[in-house]
Amino acid sequence: MLALQGAFALHLDALGRLGVEGLEVRTATDLAQVDALIMPGGESTTMSMLLESQQLFAPLNTAIQGGLPVFGTCAGMILLSAEILDGRSDQRCFGALDMKVRRNAYGTQIESFETDLDVAGLDEPFHAVFIRAPGVEALGPGVEVVSSHQGEPVLCRSGAVLASSFHPEVTNDDRLHRLFLETIAGA
Ligand code: GLN
Secondary structure, eight states, X not given: OBOSSSSOHHHHHHHHHTTOOOOOBOSHHHHTTOSSEEEOSSOHXXXXXXXXXXXXXXXHHHHHHXXXXXXXXXXXXXXXXXXXXXXXXXXXXXXXXXXXXXXXXXXXXXXXXXXXXXXXXXXXXXXXXXXXXXXXXXXXXXXXXXXXXXXXXXXXXXXXXXXXXXXXXXXXXXXXXXXXXXXXXXX
Protein backbone atom coordinates (compact mmCIF):
# COMPACT_ATOMS: atom_id res chain seq x y z
CA MET A 1 0.00 0.00 0.00
CA LEU A 2 1.60 3.26 -1.13
CA ALA A 3 1.36 5.33 2.05
CA LEU A 4 3.03 8.66 1.30
CA GLN A 5 -0.18 10.66 1.41
CA GLY A 6 -3.92 10.30 0.99
CA ALA A 7 -6.61 7.74 1.68
CA PHE A 8 -4.55 4.60 2.30
CA ALA A 9 -5.91 3.49 5.70
CA LEU A 10 -9.28 2.26 4.41
CA HIS A 11 -7.54 0.25 1.67
CA LEU A 12 -5.51 -1.50 4.36
CA ASP A 13 -8.76 -2.29 6.20
CA ALA A 14 -10.15 -3.85 3.00
CA LEU A 15 -7.01 -5.97 2.57
CA GLY A 16 -7.29 -7.08 6.19
CA ARG A 17 -10.92 -8.16 5.68
CA LEU A 18 -9.71 -10.25 2.72
CA GLY A 19 -7.01 -11.88 4.83
CA VAL A 20 -4.13 -10.18 3.03
CA GLU A 21 -1.30 -8.50 4.91
CA GLY A 22 -0.85 -4.96 3.62
CA LEU A 23 2.48 -3.23 4.15
CA GLU A 24 2.77 0.56 4.15
CA VAL A 25 5.22 1.50 1.40
CA ARG A 26 7.16 4.74 1.92
CA THR A 27 10.66 3.80 0.76
CA ALA A 28 12.36 1.66 -1.87
CA THR A 29 13.17 -0.86 0.87
CA ASP A 30 9.46 -1.19 1.69
CA LEU A 31 8.66 -1.54 -2.01
CA ALA A 32 11.09 -4.44 -2.38
CA GLN A 33 8.94 -6.44 0.08
CA VAL A 34 5.58 -6.31 -1.70
CA ASP A 35 4.08 -8.56 -4.39
CA ALA A 36 1.53 -5.99 -5.56
CA LEU A 37 0.75 -2.35 -4.83
CA ILE A 38 -2.30 -0.15 -4.33
CA MET A 39 -1.92 3.58 -5.00
CA PRO A 40 -4.59 5.47 -3.05
CA GLY A 41 -6.63 8.56 -3.75
CA GLY A 42 -5.42 11.85 -2.34
CA GLU A 43 -3.54 14.57 -4.13
CA SER A 44 -1.58 13.42 -7.14
CA THR A 45 0.59 16.57 -7.20
CA THR A 46 1.70 15.98 -3.61
CA MET A 47 2.20 12.26 -4.19
CA SER A 48 4.35 12.99 -7.23
CA MET A 49 6.52 15.37 -5.17
CA LEU A 50 6.82 12.89 -2.28
CA LEU A 51 7.66 10.01 -4.63
CA GLU A 52 10.61 12.05 -5.85
CA SER A 53 11.76 13.37 -2.47
CA GLN A 54 11.59 9.84 -1.02
CA GLN A 55 13.55 8.56 -4.03
CA LEU A 56 10.74 6.16 -4.70
CA PHE A 57 9.71 7.30 -8.17
CA ALA A 58 12.54 5.56 -10.07
CA PRO A 59 12.38 2.19 -8.25
CA LEU A 60 8.60 2.16 -8.48
CA ASN A 61 8.77 2.96 -12.18
CA THR A 62 11.19 0.05 -12.68
CA ALA A 63 8.90 -2.27 -10.69
CA ILE A 64 5.81 -1.26 -12.69
CA GLN A 65 7.61 -1.66 -16.02
CA GLY A 66 8.75 -5.05 -14.73
CA GLY A 67 5.14 -6.16 -14.24
CA LEU A 68 4.36 -5.34 -10.59
CA PRO A 69 0.56 -5.61 -10.28
CA VAL A 70 -0.80 -2.17 -9.34
CA PHE A 71 -4.28 -0.90 -8.50
CA GLY A 72 -4.49 2.90 -8.64
CA THR A 73 -7.56 4.67 -7.31
CA CYS A 74 -8.40 8.29 -8.15
CA ALA A 75 -5.08 10.14 -7.61
CA GLY A 76 -3.53 6.69 -8.09
CA MET A 77 -5.13 6.51 -11.55
CA ILE A 78 -3.61 9.90 -12.38
CA LEU A 79 -0.15 8.66 -11.35
CA LEU A 80 -0.50 5.55 -13.54
CA SER A 81 -1.62 7.39 -16.66
CA ALA A 82 0.55 8.49 -19.59
CA GLU A 83 -0.51 12.14 -19.72
CA ILE A 84 -2.10 14.49 -17.19
CA LEU A 85 -4.32 17.38 -18.24
CA ASP A 86 -4.84 20.25 -15.77
CA GLY A 87 -1.91 19.00 -13.72
CA ARG A 88 1.04 20.93 -12.34
CA SER A 89 3.83 21.31 -14.86
CA ASP A 90 6.27 19.44 -12.61
CA GLN A 91 3.85 16.62 -11.83
CA ARG A 92 5.02 13.19 -12.99
CA CYS A 93 3.22 10.00 -13.98
CA PHE A 94 4.30 6.43 -14.72
CA GLY A 95 2.75 5.89 -18.15
CA ALA A 96 1.60 2.44 -17.05
CA LEU A 97 -1.79 2.94 -18.72
CA ASP A 98 -1.85 4.28 -22.25
CA MET A 99 -4.35 7.02 -21.50
CA LYS A 100 -4.79 10.73 -20.87
CA VAL A 101 -6.60 11.84 -17.73
CA ARG A 102 -7.93 15.22 -16.74
CA ARG A 103 -7.68 16.09 -13.06
CA ASN A 104 -10.94 17.08 -11.35
CA ALA A 105 -12.86 16.36 -14.57
CA TYR A 106 -16.08 15.78 -12.64
CA GLY A 107 -15.78 19.07 -10.72
CA THR A 108 -14.75 20.22 -7.29
CA GLN A 109 -15.20 18.61 -3.87
CA ILE A 110 -18.84 19.72 -3.58
CA GLU A 111 -19.60 18.12 -6.95
CA SER A 112 -18.49 14.74 -5.62
CA PHE A 113 -21.11 12.08 -6.30
CA GLU A 114 -22.01 8.42 -5.85
CA THR A 115 -23.47 6.01 -8.38
CA ASP A 116 -23.97 2.30 -9.02
CA LEU A 117 -21.71 0.92 -11.75
CA ASP A 118 -21.88 -2.23 -13.80
CA VAL A 119 -18.43 -3.80 -13.68
CA ALA A 120 -17.24 -6.55 -16.04
CA GLY A 121 -16.62 -9.62 -13.89
CA LEU A 122 -18.99 -8.65 -11.05
CA ASP A 123 -22.52 -10.05 -10.85
CA GLU A 124 -24.06 -7.09 -9.02
CA PRO A 125 -23.47 -3.34 -9.49
CA PHE A 126 -20.70 -1.67 -7.47
CA HIS A 127 -21.53 1.45 -5.47
CA ALA A 128 -18.86 3.95 -6.50
CA VAL A 129 -17.89 7.19 -4.75
CA PHE A 130 -16.31 9.88 -6.94
CA ILE A 131 -14.35 12.61 -5.10
CA ARG A 132 -12.69 15.27 -7.32
CA ALA A 133 -12.30 12.39 -9.70
CA PRO A 134 -10.12 12.29 -12.80
CA GLY A 135 -11.75 11.80 -16.20
CA VAL A 136 -10.30 9.57 -18.89
CA GLU A 137 -10.04 11.58 -22.12
CA ALA A 138 -8.17 9.29 -24.48
CA LEU A 139 -7.44 5.60 -24.38
CA GLY A 140 -4.90 3.52 -26.26
CA PRO A 141 -5.97 0.23 -27.90
CA GLY A 142 -4.30 -1.87 -25.18
CA VAL A 143 -6.49 -0.48 -22.40
CA GLU A 144 -9.60 -2.45 -21.48
CA VAL A 145 -12.58 -0.54 -20.08
CA VAL A 146 -13.86 -2.61 -17.16
CA SER A 147 -16.57 -0.13 -16.18
CA SER A 148 -17.93 3.15 -17.47
CA HIS A 149 -20.23 5.87 -16.22
CA GLN A 150 -22.42 7.71 -18.75
CA GLY A 151 -20.19 6.45 -21.54
CA GLU A 152 -16.93 7.55 -19.89
CA PRO A 153 -14.38 4.94 -18.74
CA VAL A 154 -14.03 4.89 -14.93
CA LEU A 155 -12.32 1.54 -14.34
CA CYS A 156 -9.57 0.50 -16.75
CA ARG A 157 -7.08 -2.30 -17.03
CA SER A 158 -3.94 -2.87 -19.00
CA GLY A 159 -1.98 -6.01 -18.18
CA ALA A 160 -1.23 -6.04 -14.46
CA VAL A 161 -2.42 -2.48 -13.96
CA LEU A 162 -5.95 -1.59 -12.85
CA ALA A 163 -7.16 1.95 -12.20
CA SER A 164 -10.40 3.50 -11.02
CA SER A 165 -11.53 7.14 -11.15
CA PHE A 166 -13.51 6.49 -7.98
CA HIS A 167 -12.76 5.39 -4.40
CA PRO A 168 -13.57 1.67 -3.96
CA GLU A 169 -12.24 1.66 -0.38
CA VAL A 170 -14.86 3.95 1.21
CA THR A 171 -17.69 1.43 1.08
CA ASN A 172 -17.42 -1.94 2.80
CA ASP A 173 -17.66 -3.68 -0.56
CA ASP A 174 -14.34 -5.45 -1.11
CA ARG A 175 -15.15 -6.98 -4.51
CA LEU A 176 -12.78 -4.77 -6.51
CA HIS A 177 -9.92 -5.39 -4.09
CA ARG A 178 -10.69 -9.10 -4.41
CA LEU A 179 -10.84 -8.85 -8.21
CA PHE A 180 -7.45 -7.11 -8.23
CA LEU A 181 -5.89 -9.62 -5.86
CA GLU A 182 -7.33 -12.73 -7.47
CA THR A 183 -7.38 -12.00 -11.18
CA ILE A 184 -4.46 -9.57 -11.51
CA ALA A 185 -2.09 -10.12 -8.59
CA GLY A 186 -2.66 -13.89 -8.63
CA ALA A 187 -3.21 -14.06 -4.86
N1 GLN B 1 -8.09 15.64 -7.73
C1 GLN B 1 -7.10 14.87 -7.04
C2 GLN B 1 -5.75 14.93 -7.73
O1 GLN B 1 -5.58 15.56 -8.69
C3 GLN B 1 -7.54 13.41 -6.91
C4 GLN B 1 -8.72 13.30 -6.01
C5 GLN B 1 -8.80 12.01 -5.26
O2 GLN B 1 -7.86 11.21 -5.26
N2 GLN B 1 -9.90 11.83 -4.57
O3 GLN B 1 -4.83 14.31 -7.31
